[in-house]
Amino acid sequence: MRIGELSERTGTPRRLLRYYEEQGLIVADRLPNGYRVYDESDVDRVAQIRGLLDAGLPTRIIKQILPCLDKPRVIHFPDATPEMLETLENERDRMTARIRCLTRNRDAVAEYLSVVREKLAAGPSA
């Protein structure tokens, strides 16, 4: 598929698909006329990128963790330098911290909402 379809299917502006490519997060083949072509797997990949961006990770980091989830179990770690492994470990820990923070606050918001809803159901205009 070309960029327009991918944009529509992922709800992502074309501008951003090009930006993600520029940042090395996705690679697109080109037709002889220069048009980008994508395949089905790019739909998931873009969704993943957007999810991570939305969770606060910068493209620089996303670029590093994406290969870890590539393909089924084809771990191509020969190019894994010690610095890179350390970066990944740090990022794993940061993600864990984020998850904890988000969970705690999400639960608090959820509880607040349920209490308010309960009150509203009991005495609407009180």
Place this chain on the structure above:
Amino acid sequence: MRIGELSERTGTPRRLLRYYEEQGLIVADRLPNGYRVYDESDVDRVAQIRGLLDAGLPTRIIKQILPCLDKPRVIHFPDATPEMLETLENERDRMTARIRCLTRNRDAVAEYLSVVREKLAAGPSA
């Protein structure tokens, strides 16, 4: 305490403490000379703000969810408009989505790391 101490204890630049105040995330009393004064609870509050910012939430949203976790159980929902409740529900769901995305990817990174570590332990230079 004044801004310098809070900055040091939270590892947050003074500039940002002032910025958070400007965004309505924290309120600081003032000494007669204009200096900001904070109390112990602000240390936790700043940590919470930073955690949420790091998790990708904008100050505008953080400002809305902070009151939900304020104090023990003093829910002051009289000023809870329907729009606000809807915003909170949306944000709760977005946080849940973020948590799922982060967890999935964190686990993948963690597994990648453990496999690589294992390989390295087995045949270091192979």
Place this chain on the structure above:
DNA sequence: TCGAACCCTCACATCGATGTGAGGGTCAAG
């Protein structure tokens, strides 16, 4: 009284993610 170490406000700069549009090719259908 002077200097160091605080604090203040204001304002411009940077950085990453994104919006927007100019200027211009490609291609299929009328």
Place this chain on the structure above:
DNA sequence: CTTGACCCTCACATCGATGTGAGGGTTCGA
């Protein structure tokens, strides 16, 4: 051949979070 719907690159604009520094007060100890 032309029009409309695609696509391209390039470049400037915006927005939120953050850096940086100018210009200036306050406090305190040497």
